[in-house]
Amino acid sequence: MKQIESIKEFDGFLNRYTHFSDSCQCEMTFSVYLPPQAETQAVPALYWLSGLTCTDDNVRVKAGAQRYAAENGIALVMPDTSPRGDEVADEPDRYDLGKGAGFYVNATQEPWVKHYQMYDYVTAELPNLIEQNFPVMAGVKSISGHSMGGHGALICALKNPGAFRSVSAFSPICHPTQCGWGQGCFTAYLGEKNQSDWASYDAVELIENGASCEHILVDQGTADEFLTEGQLQPEALQKACDDNGINLQLRMQDGYDHSYHFIATFIGEHIAYHTKALSQK
Amino acid sequence: MKQIESIKEFDGFLNRYTHFSDSCQCEMTFSVYLPPQAETQAVPALYWLSGLTCTDDNVRVKAGAQRYAAENGIALVMPDTSPRGDEVADEPDRYDLGKGAGFYVNATQEPWVKHYQMYDYVTAELPNLIEQNFPVMAGVKSISGHSMGGHGALICALKNPGAFRSVSAFSPICHPTQCGWGQGCFTAYLGEKNQSDWASYDAVELIENGASCEHILVDQGTADEFLTEGQLQPEALQKACDDNGINLQLRMQDGYDHSYHFIATFIGEHIAYHTKALSQK
Numbered sequence: 001m002k003q004i005e006s007i008k009e010f011d012g013f014l015n016r017y018t019h020f021s022d023s024c025q026c027e028m029t030f031s032v033y034l035p036p037q038a039e040t041q042a043v044p045a046l047y048w049l050s051g052l053t054c055t056d057d058n059v060r061v062k063a064g065a066q067r068y069a070a071e072n073g074i075a076l077v078m079p080d081t082s083p084r085g086d087e088v089a090d091e092p093d094r095y096d097l098g099k100g101a102g103f104y105v106n107a108t109q110e111p112w113v114k115h116y117q118m119y120d121y122v123t124a125e126l127p128n129l130i131e132q133n134f135p136v137m138a139g140v141k142s143i144s145g146h147s148m149g150g151h152g153a154l155i156c157a158l159k160n161p162g163a164f165r166s167v168s169a170f171s172p173i174c175h176p177t178q179c180g181w182g183q184g185c186f187t188a189y190l191g192e193k194n195q196s197d198w199a200s201y202d203a204v205e206l207i208e209n210g211a212s213c214e215h216i217l218v219d220q221g222t223a224d225e226f227l228t229e230g231q232l233q234p235e236a237l238q239k240a241c242d243d244n245g246i247n248l249q250l251r252m253q254d255g256y257d258h259s260y261h262f263i264a265t266f267i268g269e270h271i272a273y274h275t276k277a278l279s280q281k
Numbered sequence: 282m283k284q285i286e287s288i289k290e291f292d293g294f295l296n297r298y299t300h301f302s303d304s305c306q307c308e309m310t311f312s313v314y315l316p317p318q319a320e321t322q323a324v325p326a327l328y329w330l331s332g333l334t335c336t337d338d339n340v341r342v343k344a345g346a347q348r349y350a351a352e353n354g355i356a357l358v359m360p361d362t363s364p365r366g367d368e369v370a371d372e373p374d375r376y377d378l379g380k381g382a383g384f385y386v387n388a389t390q391e392p393w394v395k396h397y398q399m400y401d402y403v404t405a406e407l408p409n410l411i412e413q414n415f416p417v418m419a420g421v422k423s424i425s426g427h428s429m430g431g432h433g434a435l436i437c438a439l440k441n442p443g444a445f446r447s448v449s450a451f452s453p454i455c456h457p458t459q460c461g462w463g464q465g466c467f468t469a470y471l472g473e474k475n476q477s478d479w480a481s482y483d484a485v486e487l488i489e490n491g492a493s494c495e496h497i498l499v500d501q502g503t504a505d506e507f508l509t510e511g512q513l514q515p516e517a518l519q520k521a522c523d524d525n526g527i528n529l530q531l532r533m534q535d536g537y538d539h540s541y542h543f544i545a546t547f548i549g550e551h552i553a554y555h556t557k558a559l560s561q562k
Contacts (some may be wrong), residue, residue: 008504009542064345067545223289263292264345 001133004029004147010070011036016062019129023120024083026260030126031056032134033066034101037073044140044165044278045130046077046271047124049122049156050107051182056080059146062260068271074278081148083115096181097188103176104152105201107189108121116189123156142166142274146263147226148173148181150218152239154203154214158211166277168217168270171224171265174237181231204233207240215247217273219266221256282414285310291351292317295341300410305364311407312337313415315345317395318354324409325559326356327552328401330430330437333462334381337361340427342543349552354454355559356417360403362429373492377462377467384457386434388470397470400482404437404444423447423555427544428507429462430560431456431499435484435518439492447558449498449551451544452505455518456485462512485514488521496528498554500547521561536548 005016012035030098033266036074046204048059056078056086059065067259069076082088089111090098107116126255131138143164150172157167176182177198199205218233220227227234243246257279286297293316297380302309304366327350329340337359340346345443350357352362363383371379387399412419424445426434438448458479466502470546471478480486501508501515508515522529537543 007542008536008546010546014542034493061344061541064348064545066542067345145405193452221289255289257288259288260342261288261295261347264348265289265291 008065012070020145023117023125024115026083026085029080031060031078033068033076038135040183042135042137042175043073043075045077045136046274047143049145049152051079051147051149053095059175064268065267068268072275103185109191117146144168146170153279157213167273170219175233177202179231198240204236207244218250221253221262223255224258243249290347293351304398305396306407307366310488312341312359314357316351316354319416320422323416323418324354324356326358326556328358328424328471330426330433332428334376344548345534346548349549352555369396369421381519384466387439390472393470427451432477438494446556451500456514458483460512475540485521488525490508499531502543505539506537
């Protein structure tokens, strides 16, 4: 693991690292914000999974999250959205497949299978690396994300009961097996006919098949163009949660779009929500 | 004036416009954040001048200022840093001359003189346009900025006593006639021999020649590479203020760099500072 950047912010440090990932078989980049409290004690960690086209950089520049992380003494862990490098399979003409679009699944199909193992990366390899190398409390972590990363946060929490103290999402792709973005990536990464593989990475299907968690917080803007397009389908998540006794707090935020300006508006409330769960003994 | 974007943020609206500028003789783009209070009353305005390479977009995405503007009921006005367009003179290989580097002066030299009239644009044309078209209080405005824009904020306030209720800056280019960035632009825009023109756009020289203002707030990171390079020279501003009875609050912020992460850390304090001045009857 090699530190490539360290920027002081809100009296803590926004650091960036590269390392060779065993899961993804390539150099991966991630950022960690360590609040000032981390200089003297171990702190809880909030993992943030980003959306299509993003790297680790978008959230750290645009969300305004570091202020709240510093106030609450929470580390932020910000992975990239896909494997990277010249040797990594890609569809350069598409923003919604290949690099920047890992979809937080373990690919099974050629040419993706070698590097696109983002599910293992964000749920196992990266947390292990973080807990071994940073002043964070072992196992005291929560997860959130945006759009494709909101999908990622939901499935990571649903598939790993107890691993995350809390889960939230902004504008998540709730039902990827039933929308264009998800179908495109799942077909490529998981194969056209592997419907059970598909279901194992779909929040709605996971819940319908018995996966559960105590509580989910979701913010969704009503002026989000991708909501209208049917890419996000929060109503399917609401139905699955209602049918299966999961306490979903779905907040339809009037007039907000899909951008980081929307995230910036409500990230403070999400961090307060996670801080509460992360502070419980 | 044409609205090209409107994004809801912190219950207010981040809007973007283009208009033909009489000063710059080209289409100019600017952004305005209107806090929720502006829906029912006129609000004060804080002008933000950005640094080299920026457009109106950097600050609105990276600084986290809208949160504080919404809390305090302040509009943010964010102009571009130079004229734009295919017909506008440029040095495409340089980030520190031409487009993105207007330096907030009125150029007198060819080929810059036709379009590079940024001083008139930000001190007269844009405020008039804003006060005619937006729910802002006439004449109740303050100014701040970063780096080249910090220089801009200082000279706009010093050259227009009473026009701005308060002035602050992050990492300003305090003494452009004595640093590489300033000398490069002043030579091009104002001519090599026009030393009195040069002095009229240099905060230190303006103060030494009698310009004044009640109070100036400046934040400067100690780990700023451009401080070490001698581009910023806050010590010259300090000396000029000390010698001429100006109350400069220069805060050397330990370990902070030149980036928007630094700005994000302290922008809340700057907006509180301006809000206090803007709220006085």
